[in-house]
Amino acid sequence: MEDLQHRVALALLSYAAQRGVAASHLCRLSGIDYAVLARDASMQLTPVQFEQLWKNAAHLTQDSLFGLHFGESMQLAALGVVGQVILTSNTVGEALDHAGAMAHLLTDLYRFRISRDSRTTTLHFMENTRRTQRYPHTARHFGDYLIVFALHELDGLLPKRIEPLSARFPYVIPDHHEYTRIFRCPVKGKAGELSIGFHRRYEDLAILSADYSLQNFLLQRVTAMCAREPDEAALLKQRVFHYLLSNSYRQMPGLEAVAANFNFSPRSLQRHLGEEDTRFSDIVTRVRQQLAQDYLRAGQYPIKDIAAMLGYEEQRAFLRAFHRWTGLSPAAWRRQQQAGIA
Structure with missing residues (x-):
């Protein structure tokens, strides 16, 4: 070991x-x-x-x-x-x-x-x-x-x-x-x-051992994504994206937590991200969309579990968000991906 x-x-x-x-x-x-x-x-x-x-x-x-x-x-x-x-x-x-x-x-x-x-x-x-x-x-x-x-x-x-x-x-x-x-x-x-x-x-309380495969899948995806990006030379928006991605299991970190991690006040972090033509909320959306598509593409995870993993308290809120991102329901998007692979 x-x-x-x-x-x-x-x-x-x-x-x-x-x-x-x-x-x-x-x-x-x-x-x-x-x-x-x-x-x-x-x-x-x-x-x-x-x-x-x-x-x-x-x-x-x-x-x-x-x-x-x-x-x-x-x-x-x-x-x-x-x-x-x-x-x-x-x-x-x-x-x-x-x-x-x-x-x-x-x-x-x-x-x-x-x-x-x-x-x-x-x-x-x-x-x-x-x-x-x-x-x-x-x-x-x-x-x-x-x-x-x-x-x-x-x-x-x-x-x-x-x-x-x-x-x-x-x-x-x-x-x-x-x-x-x-x-x-x-x-x-x-x-x-x-x-x-x-x-x-x-x-x-019983632990969520059944979710371990989802956690492990998330770890593999984060590792693969981060390997494709520059690390210490990355723009702030890229580093914030990686931080959110790495800490998104069950609850997406809020603005205050991310700002503290990078030695900024929340207002200062927003200002620095604005200088790179993005907003914190835009990065959160990008992370959620990326993970949602990865989970759906994997094929074996129920949509209700994916919604919970992404921090949505109600499945309906996830369904609305996913339709806004892609124009499709999660189930239809997954079928489309599977048909394309086939």
């Missing part, structure tokens, strides 16, 4: 490229041979290299919350990591237990533990203080990454996003508004631990 830390490193570089930073340049500054890292899945980075990678990524993207935003964008790209958890679990509680058993493969800076009482389930990421003090940039960014990624993976197991009860951090929170936006609950810094808690009732 590919080393999970190696996979995280490649995902980090891909995300940095999406933010306009060349992966080769980031590696060079961090003392990493990018060519070897890209082709050799067994290559392991040293703790010092990881420390430099996190530090330089935050500096070059001018994002002090790089780990937080990386975790927010990692939801789809990590399917290869969580797929086995999804396929071997029936409930959210089982998925958490199985994921906990894998956590040590990602890092030795934090140890994963689950605590439960009559009302609350809490995910704890307990510091190895000797290691976190030695590698403070890794500890901070990777800590943010772990906890927000855990939340987004829980979201992906259920039909609707969970509502956490609290999120706690052992360090000072530099931007309370941004942390609250991402975690959707009260957040507290300097709390002595890194943890997130949610209502215990979620543990008994």
Whole structure:
């Protein structure tokens, strides 16, 4: 199996490229041979290299919350990591237990533990203080990454996003508004631990393991599409398109989330996109149309599931949108495509 830390490193570089930073340049500054890292899945980075990678990524993207935003964008790209958890679990509680058993493969800076009482389930990421003090940039960014990624993976197991009860951090929170936006609950810094808690009732819910094939199909399509486009040299509208595409499972990110990811205010992002003769809403429409056509062309997915995947609460709204894009109903468009292939 590919080393999970190696996979995280490649995902980090891909995300940095999406933010306009060349992966080769980031590696060079961090003392990493990018060519070897890209082709050799067994290559392991040293703790010092990881420390430099996190530090330089935050500096070059001018994002002090790089780990937080990386975790927010990692939801789809990590399917290869969580797929086995999804396929071997029936409930959210089982998925958490199985994921906990894998956590040590990602890092030795934090140890994963689950605590439960009559009302609350809490995910704890307990510091190895000797290691976190030695590698403070890794500890901070990777800590943010772990906890927000855990939340987004829980979201992906259920039909609707969970509502956490609290999120706690052992360090000072530099931007309370941004942390609250991402975690959707009260957040507290300097709390002595890194943890997130949610209502215990979620543990008994059945996970959407049947949707794993749809998720995996989406991952394959995103990978193929992004490979055809320039990465760090791309226009802002292309990078926003890729970001939306990579984070479109079940809920399309809103303007505020995308703007924060690219270090803009919502108004500023709209202005920069206007300079490239496009609007944020135009890009959202393009992403939805592209994915809808890909799902329909694949042939095996029900239209109601496609509508849900694209974030439409009602199938009728999807049907109207698709007719506006193509002049056809989804069913008629799929038949036309299948006839053309035949």
